[in-house]
Amino acid sequence: MYLKKINFWFLSSLLVSIFVVIPIVTVFTSFFEDTSNYYQILKDTFLFEYIFNSLVLLISVLVLTFLIGTSTAYLVSFYKFPFSNFFKWALILSFAVPPYIYAYSLTAFFENYGTLYSILKNLFGEANYNQSIPKFDGLIGAVLSLSFSLFAYVYILSRASFQYQSQNLIDLGRNLGFSKAKSFYSLILPAARPAIVAGLSLIAMETLAEFGAVDFFSINTLTTGIYNSWITFDDLAFSNRISFFLLLFIFAIFILENLSRKKARYHANTKGGFKQKEKIQLSGSKAFFAFSICFLVFFLSFLFPLSQMLYWTLKFPENLFDIPIVTLILNTLYLVLLSSLVLIIFSLISNYGNRVSKNKTLNALSTLSISGYAIPGVILAVAFITFIAWFDDNVVKALGFLSIKKMFIGSILGLVLVYFVRFYSLAFNGIKSGYEKINISVDESSYLLGYSKKKTFMNIHVPFLRNSLLFVGILISLEIIRELPITLILRPFNFETFATTAYISASEDLLEAAAVPSLFLILIATLFIMLTSKYILRENER
Amino acid sequence: MSDSYLEIKNVDFTIGGKIKVKNASFAIENEGDTLCILGPSGIGKTTILRTIAGLEKIDKGSIKLNGKLLSSKDNNVEPEDRNISLAFQDNSLFPHYTVEKNILLGAERNKGKRKKKLSFKEIVDFLDIENILPKFPHEISAGEAQRASLARSLLTQPDLLLLDEPLSNVDQSFKEEIQVRLKKILSKLKITTIIVTHDSYEAFYLGTKCAIILDGQIKQFDDPYNVYHFPNSVEVVNFLNRGILIPAKVTGENSLENDDLGTIKGNFIKHYPKGSNVQLLLQPEDLEHDDKSNLKLEVVDRKFRGTNFIYTLKTNSDLLIPVFVHSHHEHQHEADEKFGIKRPINIDHIVCF
Numbered sequence: 050m051y052l053k054k055i056n057f058w059f060l061s062s063l064l065v066s067i068f069v070v071i072p073i074v075t076v077f078t079s080f081f082e083d084t085s086n087y088y089q090i091l092k093d094t095f096l097f098e099y100i101f102n103s104l105v106l107l108i109s110v111l112v113l114t115f116l117i118g119t120s121t122a123y124l125v126s127f128y129k130f131p132f133s134n135f136f137k138w139a140l141i142l143s144f145a146v147p148p149y150i151y152a153y154s155l156t157a158f159f160e161n162y163g164t165l166y167s168i169l170k171n172l173f174g175e176a177n178y179n180q181s182i183p184k185f186d187g188l189i190g191a192v193l194s195l196s197f198s199l200f201a202y203v204y205i206l207s208r209a210s211f212q213y214q215s216q217n218l219i220d221l222g223r224n225l226g227f228s229k230a231k232s233f234y235s236l237i238l239p240a241a242r243p244a245i246v247a248g249l250s251l252i253a254m255e256t257l258a259e260f261g262a263v264d265f266f267s268i269n270t271l272t273t274g275i276y277n278s279w280i281t282f283d284d285l286a287f288s289n290r291i292s293f294f295l296l297l298f299i300f301a302i303f304i305l306e307n308l309s310r311k312k313a314r315y316h317a318n319t320k321g322g323f324k325q326k327e328k329i330q331l332s333g334s335k336a337f338f339a340f341s342i343c344f345l346v347f348f349l350s351f352l353f354p355l356s357q358m359l360y361w362t363l364k365f366p367e368n369l370f371d372i373p374i375v376t377l378i379l380n381t382l383y384l385v386l387l388s389s390l391v392l393i394i395f396s397l398i399s400n401y402g403n404r405v406s407k408n409k410t411l412n413a414l415s416t417l418s419i420s421g422y423a424i425p426g427v428i429l430a431v432a433f434i435t436f437i438a439w440f441d442d443n444v445v446k447a448l449g450f451l452s453i454k455k456m457f458i459g460s461i462l463g464l465v466l467v468y469f470v471r472f473y474s475l476a477f478n479g480i481k482s483g484y485e486k487i488n489i490s491v492d493e494s495s496y497l498l499g500y501s502k503k504k505t506f507m508n509i510h511v512p513f514l515r516n517s518l519l520f521v522g523i524l525i526s527l528e529i530i531r532e533l534p535i536t537l538i539l540r541p542f543n544f545e546t547f548a549t550t551a552y553i554s555a556s557e558d559l560l561e562a563a564a565v566p567s568l569f570l571i572l573i574a575t576l577f578i579m580l581t582s583k584y585i586l587r588e589n590e591r
Numbered sequence: 592m593s594d595s596y597l598e599i600k601n602v603d604f605t606i607g608g609k610i611k612v613k614n615a616s617f618a619i620e621n622e623g624d625t626l627c628i629l630g631p632s633g634i635g636k637t638t639i640l641r642t643i644a645g646l647e648k649i650d651k652g653s654i655k656l657n658g659k660l661l662s663s664k665d666n667n668v669e670p671e672d673r674n675i676s677l678a679f680q681d682n683s684l685f686p687h688y689t690v691e692k693n694i695l696l697g698a699e700r701n702k703g704k705r706k707k708k709l710s711f712k713e714i715v716d717f718l719d720i721e722n723i724l725p726k727f728p729h730e731i732s733a734g735e736a737q738r739a740s741l742a743r744s745l746l747t748q749p750d751l752l753l754l755d756e757p758l759s760n761v762d763q764s765f766k767e768e769i770q771v772r773l774k775k776i777l778s779k780l781k782i783t784t785i786i787v788t789h790d791s792y793e794a795f796y797l798g799t800k801c802a803i804i805l806d807g808q809i810k811q812f813d814d815p816y817n818v819y820h821f822p823n824s825v826e827v828v829n830f831l832n833r834g835i836l837i838p839a840k841v842t843g844e845n846s847l848e849n850d851d852l853g854t855i856k857g858n859f860i861k862h863y864p865k866g867s868n869v870q871l872l873l874q875p876e877d878l879e880h881d882d883k884s885n886l887k888l889e890v891v892d893r894k895f896r897g898t899n900f901i902y903t904l905k906t907n908s909d910l911l912i913p914v915f916v917h918s919h920h921e922h923q924h925e926a927d928e929k930f931g932i933k934r935p936i937n938i939d940h941i942v943c944f
Contacts, residue, residue, distance in 0.1 A: 490683035493646050494740075496670040497677050498696055498747065513687040 058402025059411055065395055066414040069421040069470050072432035076296055079289030079435060095269055100294065103257060103270045106191060110256045111249055113196035118203025119245060121346050123233070126211035129328045130336040136343040137208075138582045141201045143350035145574035147531040149261025149552065150567040151194040154354035155185050156265075157361065157560050164357060187266055194262045197350040199255055203248035210244035211237065246305070253302045257295060258425030260534040261548075265555055271295040275427045276534065285435050292428040299423050355571055361564035368565045372550060377566065381546050381573070384536075385526040387461070388468045392525055393518055395469075396476035400484050401506060404492070419474035426471055430538035433467050434458055464539045471535060472528055476521050483517030484510075520581055527577045530570060547573075596622045596783055597643075597751060602652035602662075604638045611635025613807050614652070619800070622657075623781035625774075627798030627815075629791060631830065634804050636787040637680070640753040643785065644677040645670035656751055676749035678740045680756040684728040690739045691724040697746035709780060714742050717772050719765075733760040738769070745776065752777075752784040758793065770796055791831055795819060803827050821860055822872070825944050834874035836944065837910055841867045847941065851906035853886065857938035869943035875901055875913040880920070881933035888912070888932060890924045904930055 124130075125137045146154075158164045161179045169178045185193055227235060238245075263270050271291055279288040331339055362369065399418070403411055421429070437457045445453050457463040487510065495505040533548045540549060547570040554563035595618035604612040612635040619626050628636050641647045643654060645661065645668060654662040656675070661668045676697075684693045698711060715721050718738045723731050731739070737760045744752060757773075758766050774797055777784050788794050794801050795815035803811040803818060810830075811823045822828045828836065839847040839855065841863045847855045849871065863869055880902075888904035891911060900916045902924065914932070924930050 487686065488681065488683060490679045490681060491685055493641075493644075493670070493677070494679065494683040494743075495685070496646070497644055497673075497675065498699070498743075499671050499674070501671055509685055509687075513685070 058398065058406050059408065061395065061398050062402060062411050062414045062418065065399060065418045065473065068466070069418050069473065071436050072424060072429050072470065073296070073420075075432040075436045075439075076289050076292045076428060079286050079293075079432075095274065096291075098269050099271045099274045099291065102188070102268050103272075103295075103298070105188065106195070106263070106268070106270060107253055107256050109188075109192040110195045110199065111253060113192065114200040114203050114252050115245065115249060117196065117200040117346055118248060119207050119238075119241075121200075121343055122204050122208035122211055123237075124339045124343060126208050127328060128331050128339055130331040130339040132340060133328075133343070136347060139347050139351070140204055140343065141582060142347075142575055142578055143198060143201050144527070145571050145578055146198055146351060146354045147261065147533070147548070147570070148191075148194045148198040148259055149265055149533060149548075149555070150358070150571065151198050151354050152190060152262040152265045153551070153555050153560055153563050153567060154357035155190050155194060157357050157564075158353070159183060159185050164360060188268055191259075191263050191266045191268055194266075195256055195259060197346075198262075199252045200346075200350065202251045202255075203245060206244040206248035207241050210241035250302050250305055254299060254423055254425075257298055257302075258427070260425075260427055261552055271298075272425055272427050272534075275425075275431055276538075279431055279538075285431065285438070288431045289435060292431065295425065295428065299425070302423075355568075358564045358568040358571060361561050362568050365561045365564070368562050371562070372565050374565075374569065377545060377547050377550060377569070380544060381530060384461070384464065384468075384546065385529050388465050388472070388529055389522045389525045391465060392469060392472060392476040393480070393522060396473065396480045396521070397514075397518075399477060400480045401510070404484060404489075405502060415477065419477050421470040422472070422474040424471070426467075426532060426534040427538070429467050429471055430535045433463065433539070437463070459539065459541050461541060461544075464536065464541075467535050467539055468529060468532070471532075472525050475524055475528065479521035479524060480514065480517055483514045487513055523577050523581045527574055527581075530574055530577070595620050596624070596657055597785075598653075598655040599643075600653050600655075602642070602649050602654060604635055604642050604647070605650070606635075606638045606641070606647055611638045611807065612804060612809070615639075615809050616652075617802060617809060617812050619783055619785075622783050623778065624799040625777060625784045625786060625797055626800045626802060627794035628785060628787045628802045628804060629789065629794050629830075630804035632789065635807070636804060637755050639804075640677055640755055640785060640787055643751070644675050644753055645673050646677075673751075674747075674749050675751045675753060676744040676747045677753040678737075678744040678755060678757055680737075680759060684736055684739055684743075686728050688727075689724065690720065690726055690728065690731065690735075693728070693739060694724075694743045694746060697743035709745065709748065709776065711746065714745055717776060718742050718769070734762055734765075737761060741773075745780075745782075748780065748782065750783070752782050754784060754786045756788055757786065758790075759788075766793075773797065791819075803830060805830055820940060821942060825870070828872055828944075834872050834877070835910070835912060836870040837873055837912070839869055839871040839943070841865055841869060841943075847871060847943075851888075851908050851910060852932070852936060853934065855936045855938060855941070857941040859941045859943070861943065863943060872942040872944070873912060873938075875915045877938045878912065878914045878936065879933040880914065880916050881931045884931035884933050886932045886934050887929040890926050890928050890930050892926065893924065902930060904932075 121136070121140055125133050125140070156163070159182055161182075163182075165182055166178050169176075169182075257270075258272060259270075260272050260276060264273050264276070271294055274291045275288045275295070278284050278291065399415055403415055437454060441452050441454050445451075457466070491509065492505055495509050496502075500508065530546070531548060533552055536546055536549050537552060540546070545553075547566040550566040551563040551570065554560070554566070597619040599618065600616050602612075602615050603610050604615060617626075628639060630636050638647060642649060642662065648667050649662050650664050652663070653660060656673070659668075660666055661673060684690065685696070688696070694714070695711065715724065718741060720735065720738050720742060723735050723739065728736060728739075737757060741754065741757050744754070758769055761769055770793060777797075786794070786797055795818075798815050801811075801813065801815050801818045802809050805826045811818055811827050813821075813823075818827070819831065819833070822831060825836065828834065837849055837852075839849045842848045842854070843865060845856055845858065847869070849855060855871070888906055890902055891905045892903040894901045894903075895918070897918065899918050900920075900923065902914045902916060904912045904914060906912060914930075
């Protein structure tokens with residue numbers, strides 16, 4: 050009887066789960082391994098700093114993104130003002146600017162003799178402006194870069210929750226004689242709390258995982274610590290020890306996020322009494338105020354980094370020819386297509402397997418498989434290398450085979466495998482939400498109409514899921530285009546993407562040269578976001 | 592029973608590992624007959640349909656259709672290979688196809704299998720769904736979706752049609768008309784059908800036979816007339832909720848005596864020895880109103896039901912008895928007034944427990 054359950058669906062889900070579990074297990078087992086002397090030195094000196102910086106960064110970013118995300122979501126959900134419909138989707142364009150590119154823009158604009166200096170010089174003539182121009186570097190720079198790049202998580206989720214709040218709730222507030230402010234604090238905000246917490250948890254995970262921006266501002270956090278101990282000290286075991294601490298943070302947030310999501314379902318499923326909200330038309334100074342806030346956030350999060358990169362690209366046009374743009378586009382396309390295809394195929398199989406087999410073990414395996422998204426890319430990459438090295442030394446060579454290190458480390462195969470672990474939850478959940486819209490009795494009707502399981506899958510599921518698959522494909526592409534640490538650590542020699550090219554130029558203090566790949570990255574990501582914005586917003590309006 | 596068109600023998604109907612209907616045996620004798628299954632919510636009516644359709648397996652007993660074994664502990668013909676159509680109660684239309692395409696999928700199944708066929712046009716006219724054909728399932732009402740689903744099932748012209756509360760979401764005004772048309776079409780095409788419903792009138796009208804399911808078992812399996820007039824247990828009486836049980840004493844071959852109503856005459860459907868104390872089933876149509884009668888009971892309530900009134904009368908022993916009166920009756924009685932009952936009381940068939 051039990052053997053019957055071990056079929057194709059079971060095996061494929063098991064395989065995916067093993068992939069995801071490998072980095073976690075590697076990190077935990079490596080914690081007890083010997084490291085070099087650097088561990089002792091760093092433990093006495095920098096480890097506390099790593100943890101402290103990570104915490105300060107985390108708290109600051111959470112506070113700022115909460116303020117920016119919920120205030121803009123509230124304005125576009127409840128009020129009509131000039132361009133409010135435009136801001137509704139324009140505010141998610143900030144996703145196109147990864148924190149590290151925001152960091153380059155911030156530095157380029159405010160640095161000595163930077164863009165702001167040039168503007169002031171052109172407007173008011175030569176003077177020593179450098180002294181009075183504020184410098185947004187170090188921790189402040191990292192907080193700003195991360196906040197403006199990530200606030201959209203809170204914006205999207207809280208907007209969806211506001212959107213879902215029944216008119217009845219707002220009418221009830223009025224009926225009880227609440228002022229608008231009291232309605233907001235007493236009814237609207239508490240009702241949206243699970244969604245906001247879910248958004249903040251995602252931001253927390255991204256902040257702890259962030260590598261590019263914090264590395265650029267030379268802030269020692271747990272993530273940069275992992276990378277540096279591997280690159281500088283060549284100490285994988287120490288890398289894994291720091292990963293262990295970071296994973297503890299992440300798990301705490303992951304649990305919190307899961308708890309809040311359970312509550313979120315309660316709100317999302319409210320069907321009875323749903324009445325589309327009437328937006329309040331603002332006029333005069335109130336309309337101007339609402340417009341100004343949304344425009345300021347849109348400007349700072351998207352227009353500012355875009356124009357800075359555009360300005361430098363135009364100012365130093367020679368960089369356009371120094372960078373192999375066609376190769377970078379082809380490399381990006383190659384990675385994006387290959388990874389999306391593998392991810393979508395496995396996610397489809399896994400989702401379909403769960404649907405038809407109704408097997409509890411399979412379900413548990415799937416839940417485990419989607420935890421990869423919570424693990425920072427740096428940890429995944431380092432743990433992957435650790436595991437391959439261990440496997441190669443202890444299993445492959447022991448059995449007398451040739452080394453497999455080259456096949457996995459510094460190869461497209463290794464890169465795609467780690468992307469797979471990192472982005473599997475995106476693909477799996479995206480397809481799952483599409484599947485949830487197909488009532489199970491639809492499958493049963495199909496069987497009763499004489500369709501086999503395969504025909505039901507091909508003729509009923511796939512056509513219905515077409516849009517979900519496209520959406521998932523674009524989301525994965527967007528993530529891979531922006532992805533930095535995994536690509537940086539695992540890419541084959543001389544294989545660059547826009548993200549790695551920008552990072553390398555910036556780390557060599559050639560910010561002008563980083564502008565071209567950054568600009569291309571922003572433009573491609575913007576295009577992808579525009580293609581999916583309808584889905585992202587509609588998905589949440591359901 | 593061995594030559595029956597559909598034969599269910601000693602089956603435990605289970606869902607999610609839980610037995611809903613235990614050790615059930617019943618049959619549909621002839622092809623083209625309609626069986627209506629009645630029972631309270633959650634009792635397992637839908638589970639029976641799902642099991643016959645092959646969507647749930649059985650560990651005990653057997654299900655045979657037209658002599659072919661469909662389900663048993665060791666055998667299970669897959670749903671797609673049974674040629675049994677099930678119209679679900681909830682919307683099971685394919686969301687990415689229009690209503691027209693959804694219905695036409697039904698026609699693909701049984702090309703050339705039956706002599707008497709129903710065209711797409713006929714079925715669309717019959718269910719009055721022409722205006723929703725170009726729409727998608729999310730654009731139509733629940734009642735329209737049910738009719739579209741019914742159309743798809745009918746168009747498959749299956750060996751056995753299973754309908755789960757097929758008209759539960761259809762407007763009351765349209766429901767009776769659809770019932771008439773459905774009965775006509777099932778009889779014309781000679782499609783054997785099982786209908787699950789909670790509406791006893793619907794079951795009595797459409798069914799050749801009715802099965803009443805209570806407490807995890809089939810309590811009564813009989814003609815609709817018999818189910819109503821000769822319920823075989825107190826549970827069935829309570830479920831149908833169409834009369835009350837009053838205490839009486841058997842006084843002769845054709846008579847009983849009740850303290851409040853006096854002598855009641857009629858034909859016993861089952862023999863009881865003289866002097867037995869029984870519970871007599873009194874249905875609303877059993878008593879007649881007569882203003883001149885000296886048997887007067889107090890009016891507690893009056894319900895207007897269009898064609899008739901149902902008066903609830905209180906006896907001296909505080910029993911509450913329902914009585915039908917035609918709504919065109921020359922006068923009406925208000926609560927607390929006295930209401931005359933014609934004597935002697937004659938009941939066509941006497942049902943006692």
